[in-house]
Amino acid sequence: MSLAGTSQPSAAGGGFHRVAFTGKASEYFGIWIVNVLLTIITLGIYSAWAKVRRNRYFFGNTVLLGRAFEYHARGLQILVGRLIVLGGLIVLNVLAALVPILVLLPTVVVLVALPWLVAKGLRFSARVTSYRNVRFDFVGTAGGAFKAFILGGLLAVITLGILSPLASRWVGRYIGTNLRYGGKAFDTDPRLGPLYKSWLLSLLIALVGLVIIGFLVVANLPMILAMIETPGALTPEQQVPLITSLVAGYVVLFVTFAVAGLFYRAGVRNITWSATTFDGQHRLMSDLSRRRYTWIAVTNVLVTLITFGLMRPWAAVRMARYTWEHTGVAFAGDVGELFARIEAQGSAIGAEFMDLEGFDFGF
Amino acid sequence: MVSEERAIAGGDWHPAGSSRSVAARLVARGGRIAAVPEGGDAALAEAPSGRAEISVRVGSIPRRVTFADGSVFETWDNDGIDRYLAANGRGGAGLVHWLEQFRLRLVVVVLAAFVLGAGIYRFGVPLLVEVAVRVTPPVVPELMAKGTMQALDAATFSPTRLAEAKRREIAEGFARIAAISPRGAAGYTLNFRDGGAIGPNAFALPDGTLVVTDQLVTLAGDDMEMIVGVLAHEIGHVELEHSLRQLYRAVGMAGLIMLIAGDVGSGVEDVLVQGGGLVALSYSRAAEAAADRRSVELMARAGFDPAAIARFFALLEEKLGDRSGTSMLSTHPGTPERRKDILDYARSLSGRQ
Numbered sequence: 001m002s003l004a005g006t007s008q009p010s011a012a013g014g015g016f017h018r019v020a021f022t023g024k025a026s027e028y029f030g031i032w033i034v035n036v037l038l039t040i041i042t043l044g045i046y047s048a049w050a051k052v053r054r055n056r057y058f059f060g061n062t063v064l065l066g067r068a069f070e071y072h073a074r075g076l077q078i079l080v081g082r083l084i085v086l087g088g089l090i091v092l093n094v095l096a097a098l099v100p101i102l103v104l105l106p107t108v109v110v111l112v113a114l115p116w117l118v119a120k121g122l123r124f125s126a127r128v129t130s131y132r133n134v135r136f137d138f139v140g141t142a143g144g145a146f147k148a149f150i151l152g153g154l155l156a157v158i159t160l161g162i163l164s165p166l167a168s169r170w171v172g173r174y175i176g177t178n179l180r181y182g183g184k185a186f187d188t189d190p191r192l193g194p195l196y197k198s199w200l201l202s203l204l205i206a207l208v209g210l211v212i213i214g215f216l217v218v219a220n221l222p223m224i225l226a227m228i229e230t231p232g233a234l235t236p237e238q239q240v241p242l243i244t245s246l247v248a249g250y251v252v253l254f255v256t257f258a259v260a261g262l263f264y265r266a267g268v269r270n271i272t273w274s275a276t277t278f279d280g281q282h283r284l285m286s287d288l289s290r291r292r293y294t295w296i297a298v299t300n301v302l303v304t305l306i307t308f309g310l311m312r313p314w315a316a317v318r319m320a321r322y323t324w325e326h327t328g329v330a331f332a333g334d335v336g337e338l339f340a341r342i343e344a345q346g347s348a349i350g351a352e353f354m355d356l357e358g359f360d361f362g363f
Numbered sequence: 364m365v366s367e368e369r370a371i372a373g374g375d376w377h378p379a380g381s382s383r384s385v386a387a388r389l390v391a392r393g394g395r396i397a398a399v400p401e402g403g404d405a406a407l408a409e410a411p412s413g414r415a416e417i418s419v420r421v422g423s424i425p426r427r428v429t430f431a432d433g434s435v436f437e438t439w440d441n442d443g444i445d446r447y448l449a450a451n452g453r454g455g456a457g458l459v460h461w462l463e464q465f466r467l468r469l470v471v472v473v474l475a476a477f478v479l480g481a482g483i484y485r486f487g488v489p490l491l492v493e494v495a496v497r498v499t500p501p502v503v504p505e506l507m508a509k510g511t512m513q514a515l516d517a518a519t520f521s522p523t524r525l526a527e528a529k530r531r532e533i534a535e536g537f538a539r540i541a542a543i544s545p546r547g548a549a550g551y552t553l554n555f556r557d558g559g560a561i562g563p564n565a566f567a568l569p570d571g572t573l574v575v576t577d578q579l580v581t582l583a584g585d586d587m588e589m590i591v592g593v594l595a596h597e598i599g600h601v602e603l604e605h606s607l608r609q610l611y612r613a614v615g616m617a618g619l620i621m622l623i624a625g626d627v628g629s630g631v632e633d634v635l636v637q638g639g640g641l642v643a644l645s646y647s648r649a650a651e652a653a654a655d656r657r658s659v660e661l662m663a664r665a666g667f668d669p670a671a672i673a674r675f676f677a678l679l680e681e682k683l684g685d686r687s688g689t690s691m692l693s694t695h696p697g698t699p700e701r702r703k704d705i706l707d708y709a710r711s712l713s714g715r716q
Contacts, residue, residue: 023422024422026465027422027423027465028422029465029469030462030463030464030465030469030472031421031422031463033463033469033472033473033476034459034462034463034472036476036480037472037475037476037479038459040476040479040480040483041479044618053421053459056421056424057421057422057424059424060421060422060424060425061422061424067375067437068424068425070425070427099510131382132377132382132384133377133380133381133382133384133435133437134380134381134382182382258630258633297630298630300630301630301631301634304630304631305631305634308477309631310473312631339382339383339384340382340383341382341383342381342382342383343380343381343382
């Protein structure tokens with residue numbers, strides 16, 4: 001691997017420098033299984049350090065212009081953050097169980113605290129990430145997190161997904177406009193038109209699933225009616241096709257909605273990243289193939305399950321490689337000159353020691 | 364000029380907090396470690412050997428050497444750094460990295476992880492559940508029950524409208540059963556309520572509070588022995604501490620999935636959660652079966668028909684014809700099997716006597 005990043009000429013004609021992922025399944029396998037083993041032996045305490053090793057491996061193998069990203073969090077920090085959140089949840093739930101009037105207390109507190117924790121968590125994730133010795137930072141507020149994640153999520157659910165693109169736009173804007181690198185801002189404004197276009201395809205996939213289930217119901221209608229009118233009237237032999245259809249319907253529902261979700265996720269990533277700029281002039285880009293992304297995600301789950309988890313490291317590396325290799329940055333002007341100028345800005349350095357991980361929100 | 368100079372690794376040097384980089388090499392000389400620019404000799408940064416912070420090895424990602432002034436030397440040459448660390452008695456790449464390497468010994472790690480993981484699932488979680496149930500002070504189930512009762516009274520229950528005589532008949536049968544139970548008659552309180560939206564039902568709270576709804580008594584018609592059989596089943600739940608056990612088990616399983624499955628990906632996690640739900644369901648079916656058997660035992664010892672609760676299930680199956688889908692139990696596919704198991708168990712009990 002060369003470290004010739006600085007001398008690399010800027011790509012001509014707004015060409016994109018693609019991100020490379022250099023992780024290897026065999027290498028990550030060892031890291032992963034040792035993480036699992038030590039986590040079990042320490043009854044979960046090591047999981048904080050396991051997360052650090054995992055993230056250091058993935059960040060350290062994500063390479064742009066010959067230089068890797070870095071993850072700087074410490075295991076102890078993550079452990080303390082988790083203990084505080086866990087302790088808070090336990091206290092709340094015990095209170096709610098003991099004092100019946102407070103039964104809604106945990107829900108209320110979580111709803112109020114969640115945006116705050118999300119904002120804190122994103123800031124933590126940003127501040128423990130560096131590229132070329134300069135840290136990222138995140139300046140989003142709890143109010144912004146509330147709008148993007150809770151309000152957006154609520155609207156998407158209430159409207160049965162019709163407003164999902166709006167929620168995706170809010171999330172993209174919240175993260176994309178509050179992210180900083182060396183004191184300079186990222187900016188993004190994913191437009192609703194393309195988001196809805198992407199959403200429409202997922203809707204069609206979900207509809208196909210519903211149509212299949214409709215067919216199953218119609219095919220079994222006589223038996224279902226018989227079942228409702230006189231339960232127990234069906235012999236076990238008659239029940240077999242019914243139960244088979246029931247299971248098939250459930251699997252169809254699970255799979256089509258998962259596929260629709262994956263298509264949508266890849267589409268949103270493409271749209272959001274490609275609408276993002278850094279410092280007002282350098283453009284980011286994502287060009288995942290939605291079909292390929294979905295194929296990788298689905299086969300990853302299958303292979304992981306079939307091998308009792310042993311192929312999970314392979315699956316994780318495969319997905320990281322695919323997504324990063326379809327991500328790029330176009331720099332305006334000379335790259336070497338650009339990176340000779342960027343300096344860390346006060347607040348982001350070292351400040352992560354004051355931060356707690358809170359919730360996991362990678363970016 | 365410095366004499367003895369030993370090269371450690373080549374890489375890039377960054378001033379503190381700056382993305383500007385200088386192609387440099389890391390050298391050890393005169394008991395110090397220094398970053399020196401390529402083709403130069405004056406140190407960009409240096410520190411006494413052992414005072415520069417060197418990041419721990421993970422796979423083959425770049426290593427960082429951080430100097431006291433905050434400047435950083437970065438290199439992909441992990442082996443060079445490890446050789447330097449080993450030569451200075453600082454353990455090379457470290458034990459964790461040694462374990463992680465893709466060598467034959469990794470098989471041992473894999474086996475250990477699988478065996479320990481299965482062991483925790485098979486023995487660790489049940490053991491923790493037992494311990495948790497033992498150390499839970501009685502005040503916890505009492506408070507839990509009190510809260511649930513208040514909530515149900517406020518939400519759906521209203522005072523019973525059953526005839527006094529009917530209630531007394533059930534209460535007397537219930538007292539006979541409760542007296543034989545290890546907790547004794549004082550360990551239980553029987554409540555009658557109009558079930559409202561809940562409909563025909565009977566349930567036990569972990570502190571020994573039992574509730575039977577008017578709708579269930581009406582459903583039973585004149586067969587009060589059957590109601591006593593159902594209540595004996597609920598006593599079984601209290602005796603065997605099923606609700607606490609189920610609560611702790613759910614917590615334990617969630618913890619286990621989080622623990623082992625720390626990184627299995629969201630898709631696999633979804634599947635695991637679905638699977639966990641199925642396991643919990645089978646556990647609750649096992650709890651129902653255990654309470655059924657307890658009902659048979661208690662009824663037999665109190666001089667009632669041991670299989671009285673089986674009549675209740677027969678009634679359920681029969682009545683469901685015109686009460687389609689009102690009861691949660693109606694969708695329970697195992698009802699005929701439960702009835703058969705109860706009858707078999709009752710027969711085997713009487714055979715032994």
